[in-house]
Amino acid sequence: MRMIDVAREAGVSAMTVSNVINGRTGVSAETRLRVLATIADLGYQVNHAARHLRAGRTGxxxxxxxxxxxxxxxxxxxxxxxxxxxxxxxxxxxxxxxxxxxxxxxxxxxxxxxxxxxxxxxxxxxxxxxxxxxxxxxxxxxxxxxxxxxxxxxxxDNVGGARLATRHLLKSGARRIAVIGGRHDDGTEDMPSLRTRGYRQAHAELGVEIDPRLVVEVESFTTPSGFRALTWLQESGVPFDAVFAFTDAAAMGVLRALADAGLQVPQDVQVMGFDNGTETEFLVPRLSSVEPGxxxxxxxxxxxxxxxxxxxxxxxxxxxxxxxxxxxxxxxxxxxxx
Amino acid sequence: MRMIDVAREAGVSAMTVSNVINGRTGVSAETRLRVLATIADLGYQVNHAARHLRAGRTGxxxxxxxxxxxxxxxxxxxxxxxxxxxxxxxxxxxxxxxxxxxxxxxxxxxxxxxxxxxxxxxxxxxxxxxxxxxxxxxxxxxxxxxxxxxxxxxxxDNVGGARLATRHLLKSGARRIAVIGGRHDDGTEDMPSLRTRGYRQAHAELGVEIDPRLVVEVESFTTPSGFRALTWLQESGVPFDAVFAFTDAAAMGVLRALADAGLQVPQDVQVMGFDNGTETEFLVPRLSSVEPGxxxxxxxxxxxxxxxxxxxxxxxxxxxxxxxxxxxxxxxxxxxxx
DNA sequence: TCACACTTTGATAACGCTCACATTCTGAAT
DNA sequence: ATTCAGAATGTGAGCGTTATCAAAGTGTGA
CATH class of the missing domain: 3.40.50.2300 (Response regulator)
Structure with missing residues (x-):
């Protein structure tokens, strides 16, 4: 079933069928209707490959x-x-x-x-x-x-979102906020660096010192990675009263690790995620998160x-x-x- | 940049280039190497649309x-x-x-x-x-x-998996297993019916009666849906000591609803999921699930x-x-x- | 009646590739 | 030398669409 078959059936040329299908001007209303009826009648479908080859569009x-x-x-x-x-x-x-x-x-x-x-x-x-x-x-x-x-x-808005989250944690009394996925150097313009920048800005604004041991670098921002990062932090003995994970997925691993450690959230440790994914609403406890729009x-x-x-x-x-x-x-x- | 350009450069025909690219036989090793070198040299890439149109394959x-x-x-x-x-x-x-x-x-x-x-x-x-x-x-x-x-x-293996899960719950002492996503009628051969069949089989084998009110039908098997189903069950006052949710996603909603109700898992209520997704490992508490392979x-x-x-x-x-x-x-x- | 603008439609030629088949080449057997 | 099988390579057509431009149809004013 080709365009030419439709054209023949409708008594027009293939070009006119093409024009109708692509909504181009210069086809009389009468012809358009006849062509459309024929298309419906024969169940014609355009061949994407041919169109792509000729017109360079793939859809x-x-x-x-x-x-x-x-x-x-x-x-x-x-x-x-x-x-x-x-x-x-x-x-x-x-x-x-x-x-x-x-x-x-x-x-x-x-x-x-x-x-x-x-x-x-x-x-x-x-x-x-x-x-x-x-x-x-x-x-x-x-x-x-x-x-x-x-x-x-x-x-x-990585910097802004991270700054907002960190401010909230600081204002609610946290003083030692671990950051999962943070960067120690501020050289590159990638997601971890930018969010770390927001974290640092908020500390600077409120005059709180950052213990560099709280900045935990990770390889990926998955749940297992978040779990490992927090387990490691916990074992390393660095005290912390809040965790800011740079993705919700990582935060989920953090919550799991905190539960394993017997720590209460948010009484002992507050936790903040980033992304506000649909799953945050159903975690135990429900995850606070940065909604980036x-x-x-x-x-x-x-x-x-x-x-x-x-x-x-x-x-x-x-x-x-x-x-x-x-x-x-x-x-x-x-x-x-x- | 077309195949013919490569062909010209390598001093062969387009067909030979095509044969080389598609790994067809009948090209001498020497020619193949020359063509491959030319392809690399010119940075030639096949045009998928043309190939698709002519050969009917898309990859x-x-x-x-x-x-x-x-x-x-x-x-x-x-x-x-x-x-x-x-x-x-x-x-x-x-x-x-x-x-x-x-x-x-x-x-x-x-x-x-x-x-x-x-x-x-x-x-x-x-x-x-x-x-x-x-x-x-x-x-x-x-x-x-x-x-x-x-x-x-x-x-x-829907029936088998559900049977396995239900047997385990029954053997561990559960007597009133709510099933999220179950079907009251056994007419159709869809996922809910099949898993419900496994649930019924296990009960029959161990001689345990099923209270039909424990079979909760749902519209979808998402987390919100699981949450709503369990909240509804809870409010309707039907007692239960275990929940078998037909997907992990639904089970996640169930866990959340149970936490809201102040019920302890697994002491008050056991929970079983289905799919054994990667997230089960990190829920609080970690979700037992059917791994369907x-x-x-x-x-x-x-x-x-x-x-x-x-x-x-x-x-x-x-x-x-x-x-x-x-x-x-x-x-x-x-x-x-x- | 004719010229002219404007609208509608059609003929033709690609787009870049691969299929089917034709041709050339190689080397061994006659 | 001649034949011939088999391998290597080339030729030409066409996949179904659309861009371009030419042609035919329609109506207006002189």
Whole structure:
């Protein structure tokens, strides 16, 4: 079943059928109706491959994320899929497992051409690696790795959110806030560094000293990782009266480790997460968390991508690249804080 | 940059380049090396759209699931993506939000052609709806909805797993086991009915009566749904000494509701989940669960799909459709059971 | 009646690849 | 030398769509 078959049946040319299907102007209402009826009649469906080959459009948007088993990206994917579906686009998922090779592979030219647009969360690659890649495909980067200036980039309000969370803990009496995923050096502009910066700012503002032993670096921000980090901290004998975990997933591991240690939350130790995922509401005890504006962020991503897809490519003069930092982080206080 | 450009540069025809790229026989080692060198030299990448149009292959496998924000499908997707990647295939995700319209849309002919193969988890559609759809694309169904006999179908050991779980609860002294997601009628062959059947079998074997009020039907198997179900049960005043939730996600909601009610787990009430997701290990208390053989299931899915993709289509005489029921369900006992 | 603008429709040629088949080459057997 | 099998390589067509531009149809004013 090809377009030409529909055309023959409707007594028009393939071009007219194409025009009807793509909503182009220059088709009389009468013809349009006849063609539409024939399409419905024959149950015709366009061949995406042919359209892609000829027109260079695929109708698919790639989302490249480090993992999907954690709650954060799965929830982001769900939101994005919904928003893109409204615009007639598909979401195709690729996982990199946070490996630089897989990140590079995912943005390789051949792969890129599979998509009309790309939403990419980098964890390992940085600007230098990206410079080699010439993006004709519109891309929106999310996350905190530095990105070449030609690209759209959306970041959470990491500093602000972390500052807010830390202020709250300090004001509620905590004086020794362990930070799971923090960084000792403030050199890089990645998520851990930025959130640590907010943590430090809040301490500075309220005049509280930070014991560097409270800053626990971790390899990943998963639940097992959070569990291990807190177990290690506990065993190392450093006293603490609050824990700020840089993701909800890690906070879940922290809660588990605290329960194992027989510590009461929030009486003995307060706990704060980051992301405000749907699961926080159901943990025991319910996790207080930083809501970074997840819904607004997904909308903004799709909006930026749409704009750039309409324009054609990245860094064009017509559509200057946007760097958006979400600024609406707020706290959602539940049972793990006083 | 086209294949013909590589061919010209290497002093061969496009067909030879194609043969090299696709690993076909009939190319001398010398020529192959020269072509490969030229490809690397020019940085050539095949155009998937053209290949797809001409050869009818896409290199992509679709996974159609009701949701991704819950842990179960996200973890399944992660496993599948890994196994498929090993075979040079992509995983493309589509969510149906458990709506029949979206399920039908996902298996519509036009969509199907985007994929070399499809892994489909049905929740709402049944055999009658599927009969209308002529599948040329290889499909493997997962989950418990009945499926036309022409298709491959993989099911968990629902009855066995539920029986195992219920036996354990009964043997550890429970006499009033609430079942979240159970079915009162045993008519349909879907997941809730099958697991309820295992629950009934275990009771029959050990000669324990079931109070029908303990069988709580739910709309979905999410955490909020589990929470609501248990809250409702609690408020309705029906006594119970154990809860068997048909998914870990629902069990998580149950644990939260029990904590709200001030009930101790497992002293007052034992809790058992199903799926043995990665999060069970970190809940407070750690959730005992039925491990249905998730890893083996993902492998089996890919294996079946691969076989059928090699063969061409569904229900062919050469490759008779397989209905596989995984039989290796086992219990993983943690802290929510005695 | 004719010229002219404007709207609607159609013919043709790609897009880049691979299938089917044709051709050339190699070396051993006759 | 000649034949021939088998391996290596090339030729040409066409997958289904859409961009371009040409052609036909429609109506208006001189």
């Amino acid at each position: 698919a948007v790639g989302l490249i994320v480090p993992d999907l088993d954690g709650p954060y990206y799965a929830q982001l994917a769900t939101r994005l899929a919904r928003d893109l579906h409204e615009r007639g686009l598909h979401l195709v998922l690729e996982q990199t497992n946070a490996s630089p090779e897989r990140e590079l592979e995912a943005i390789s030219f051949g792969r890129l051409r599979m998509y009309d647009g790309l939403i990419m969360s980098l964890l390992r690659l940085d600007a230098a690696d990206l410079d080699q890649v010439s993006f004709e495909t519109p891309v929106v980067f999310i996350g905190e790795r530095p990105v070449p200036p030609a690209f759209d980039h959306i970041m959470m 997840n819904g607004a962020m997904a909308e903004r991503i799709v909006e930026l991508l749409d704009r750039r897809m309409a324009a054609g490519g990245n860094g064009g003069a017509e559509v200057p690249p946007q760097v958006t930092t979400m600024v609406n982080a707020r706290l959602v206080l539940r049972e793990t804080t006083r | 992509a496998v679709g996974l159609i699931v009701p949701d991704l924000d819950g842990p179960y499908y996200a973890q399944l997707a992660t496993r599948l993506a890994r196994d498929l990647h090993e075979r040079g295939l992509h995983l493309v995700l589509e969510q149906t939000n458990a709506s029949p319209e979206r399920e039908l849309e996902a298996i519509s002919f036009g969509r199907l052609r985007m994929y070399d193969g499809l892994i489909m988890s049905l929740l709402r559609l049944d055999a009658a709806d599927l009969d209308q759809v002529s599948f040329e694309t290889p499909v493997v169904f997962i989950g418990e909805r009945p499926v036309p006999p022409a298709f491959d179908h993989i099911m968990m 998730n890893g083996a299931m993902a492998e089996r899915i890919v294996e079946l799909l691969d076989r059928r993709m090699a063969a061409g289509g569904n229900g062919g005489a050469e490759v008779p459709p397989q209905v596989t029921t995984m039989v290796n369900a086992r219990l993983v006992l943690r802290e929510t059971t005695r």
